[in-house]
Amino acid sequence: MPPTTRTLASGPCTGATNLRVTRDGQVATLTIDRPEKRNAMTVGMWAALPGVLAPLAADASVRVLVVTGEGPSFCAGADITDLLRGDDPADPMADVRRHNLAAQAALRDFPKPTLAMVRGHCIGGGVELATCCDLRFADPTAVFGVTPAKVGIVYTPSSTRALLDLVGPATTKYLLYSGELLDAPTALRTGLVDQVVEADGLEEEVRRFADVLASRSALTQRATKEVVAALTLGDDGEAVAASRYRETIAAGELAEGVRAFTERRVPRFSWPN
Template sequence: MPPTARKLAPVPCTGADNLTVTRDGDAAVLTIDRPAKRNAMTQAMWAALPGVLAGPAADPAVRALVVTGAGPSFCAGADIAGLLGGADPRDPMADLRADNLAAQAALRTFPKPTIAMIRGHCIGGGVEIAAACDLRFADPSSVFGVTPAKVGIVYPPSSTKALLDLVGPATTKYLLFSGELLDGAAALRTGLVDQLVEADELEAEVRRFTGVLAARSALTQRATKEVVAALTAGAGADAVVARWYEETISAGELPEGVAAFAERRPPRFGWTG
């Protein structure tokens, strides 16, 4: 944990013991904390994730969320031992799949910018977590793979769509057909990663960037997330934009931004949602 970080109140739900939330400046840091298993996600951890995210989502002092893994790995995926543990013999993955999809949705709809800070293994469910974040910063030790073809699983539509939006149809098919791994350089080239940063600079760069985000308009950032989501879904973008234009004026963000530009000073944005 960085020297400036402080631990937030624990979340009282099963599985949350392996999901640690701390504050580092203006950012909340969610650490997947199961290093002995390369931070593989159990069903309890998937189920706990939406509740863990609820606190920083509602905290106006939190301006961004950083998701990372304890130790040398980000997340090696879902814990294979729990894949077939469901109660329905016709679909023993049903409960796990529901918890997994709910966790991804909670990350995708988190109301503030989210950054996956990736070292080492980012495999399977790890890629789902990273793809559900807004941005992905990684170091050269990072290794990415989407491996349902190795165990005979059909990848969910929402997970496939998230991957497709990042890397396009050809790379999506390459990863899903083969289960082959991409190193950090290949991940950057294909669009799976947004920034590739030297290992000893990764944490500092993520901290610097979250500071940049905190200095910008939270209203613009929230609106951007909603507009991008609407455009990606292919419906409703005009109505979303119209609503946010009205909010921009009524909240005073635009007048403050214009005044700050004219006065050559940093803007003092006050909108918190």
């Protein structure tokens, strides 16, 4: 079945027209569609993103979300022309920061596996989007940079924490102090990306892996996401894990998984939302 395409609006936010959603089976793809600006995110796009993600999160038939950019770039960051447009001269970035943080939270808290597929520029807000995804696949053209030191702003604690969890304190400081760019091999070595795939095979590999994820237990995946988040915040994760464990038993997923293993077949999980 060919992929279906739809653009999702989000109230009065005109930025939703630059966020394109396509569906192919159980895999949804969110494409940042502003290639003439290397997919830089306007304040309207940040504001629209939670509303675009919400129906995908609620749709039980969506098992995996891929986030990518139209054309040769993933996302060149926040549109710099928005940074000084706020009404408060003491904090002209207030609106941008508020919508940016809400967008990051919506992507970070998306209840299903999320994969960033990165080509070309992944800078600033692009890195924020990529690090909010569960995993990052890139091709050799990908370059990564975090540039607040170039424009005199302070990177938010949540964005800093996401970077820190992936690459550790030294590389986090290197990126934030300097604004220097990392090429794809360096990003792989430091842990900023999980796989680097040749350019002509990137989309195929992302789709292959997305299909693998779609075939696995949704409850196991959701439990993993929740426990990892709890551990990152200093919680031991025991309550979350125990709750989800009981849920897999009640849903029959544990029994189906064991039966499928002993019968040497692919499990048929119920894929609850």
